[in-house]
Amino acid sequence: MDSPLDSVALFHIGPVAITQAILTTWAIMAVLVLGAYLLSRNLVLMPSKRQAALELIVSTIDIQIRETTGAEPAPYRGFIGTLFLFILVANWSSLLPGVEPPTATLETDAALAVLVFLSVIWFGVRGTGWGGYFRSFAAPNPVMIPLNMMESITRVFSMFVRLFGNVMSGVFVIGIVASLAGLLVPIPLMALDLLTGLVQAYIFAVLAMVFISATVEDGRPETADADPSTPSREMER
Amino acid sequence: MTIDFWGLGLQAINFLILVWLLTRVFWRPVAAAIVARQTAARSLLNEGKSLQAKADAALAEVAEIRAGMAAEREALLAKAATEAETATKAVLAEARDKADKLIAAAELARKRDAEAARAREAARSAELAVDIARRLLDRLPREEVQAAFLDLLVKALTEMKPQDRAALQGAREGIELVGPTDLEAAEQARIAKAVQTALGGPAKLRFVTEPELIAGFELRTSHFVLHNSWQADLDAILKELKHAA
Known part of the structure; x- marks a missing residue:
């Protein structure tokens, strides 16, 4: 068995090595985009069951964003919702025989973590300006600036490691058990892996939302800082 | 353990493309459908409230008209009773006048008849007296x-x-x-x-x-x-x- 920490290149496009994780990512992208396109056609005022299910997904994500940030979900819906859906489908893709989830590789998880890190900057600057974004590092006081700068990197790194560790370990354990105990024994572990994949997708998306909202809130002027809606510290611990 | 940064970048690009595509084909259309339904429901609710207000106003107007009709009916009944009483009094007075006139005419006719009878009796008496006188004269x-x-x-x-x-x-x-x-x-x-x-x-x-x-x-x-x-x-x-x- 190959090390789960290594990615085997299937072929190269220029300097880019195309691994199975990338191929699987493309497949997931195709499935998600094509499925979303097919399902979201012909949306009407009186919804069908299909449309009601789609609206339930969107409404649930909107509720989570609104409860986490207290702000309107529209600016964050695309990024956070796609983050959740992609990680969830990627995690659950391990159920397909011969498919290794992209989130079980370092590159994918690191890419998502980097994007979360950049999205924190993007939404922070867009919400409060560059001054507000930099002011968010001085919360609750300037003494915390080094720690907050360190934290902005470590918290993303921890997300990346958490997701990678959970998914990779699940795949690894199932592989070991399947190689040792045959066909039916890994099923309970795969069911557990479904739950783990859902929880990890949820945690990753919610943490990304918390980081963004914390940056936006901390970057606002002090006079408007009457609402201590910064659960980021709590969530991180 | 090594990280393929080309792969990392490609995955990041893949995810950003996915975000862009899903935003176009999924998140925005579905959210717009939800907003459209909420708007339609709000509009229907407002329209329902407006219609209910109109219905309440119409009901109040009907109740007012009904009360007015009852009052008008009472007034008409009272007016009709007054007119009937007046007409009855007029008819009674007219009948009484007619009766008085008939009585007076009958009294006058009775007197005239009595006078005529008395005249006839007097004439007959005179004729009788003349006849008596003539007979007496014939004997003389x-x-x-x-x-x-x-x-x-x-x-x-x-x-x-x-x-x-x-x-x-x-x-x-x-x-x-x-x-x-x-x-x-x-x-x-x-x-x-x-x-x-x-x-x-x-x-x-x-x-x-x-x-x-x-x-x-x-x-x-x-x-x-x-x-x-x-x-x-x-x-x-x-x-x-x-x-x-």
Whole structure:
């Protein structure tokens, strides 16, 4: 068995090595985009069951964003919702025989973590300006600036490691058990892996939302800082 | 453990493309559908509230109209009762007037009938008296009766005032001496002599026959009548009888 920490290149496009994780990512992208396109056609005022299910997904994500940030979900819906859906489908893709989830590789998880890190900057600057974004590092006081700068990197790194560790370990354990105990024994572990994949997708998306909202809130002027809606510290611990 | 940064970057690009695509084909359309339904539901709710308000207003208006109709009905009933009472009083008054007029007319007719009956009775009495007198006269000798009436005529002329007697004697158109029967010439001469004697001188006499006198002689000029007949006596008696009735 190959090390789960290594990615085997299937072929190269220029300097880019195309691994199975990338191929699987493309497949997931195709499935998600094509499925979303097919399902979201012909949306009407009186919804069908299909449309009601789609609206339930969107409404649930909107509720989570609104409860986490207290702000309107529209600016964050695309990024956070796609983050959740992609990680969830990627995690659950391990159920397909011969498919290794992209989130079980370092590159994918690191890419998502980097994007979360950049999205924190993007939404922070867009919400409060560059001054507000930099002011968010001085919360609750300037003494915390080094720690907050360190934290902005470590918290993303921890997300990346958490997701990678959970998914990779699940795949690894199932592989070991399947190689040792045959066909039916890994099923309970795969069911557990479904739950783990859902929880990890949820945690990753919610943490990304918390980081963004914390940056936006901390970057606002002090006079408007009457609402201590910064659960980021709590969530991180 | 190594990280393929080319792979990392490619995965990041893949995810960003996925975000862009899903935002276009999934998140925005579905969110727009939710907002559209919320807007439609809000519009329907507002429309429902508006319609309910209109319905409440219409209901209140109907209730007001119904109350107005009840009041108008009461007013019309009261007006009709008043008009009926007035009409009844008018009809009663008119009937009473008509009855009074009928009673008065009946009373007048009764009096007129009574008067007519009394007149008829008086006329019948007069006729009866005349008839009685004529029958009595028929039993008496006419010459003696006429002689008695001539005596009464002479006596009346004698008792007249001298100037009246002279005026009667001097009547220019003459004196009519009226009797019930035609007289013979000798008798006319005897009567004319007696009258002229009573008048105290000659007078122009002209004999006229009127059977209605029954008996007696009367003198008539254009300004003077001396009644001296049974007919005149009976008329006097009849007049007295009428006065007595």
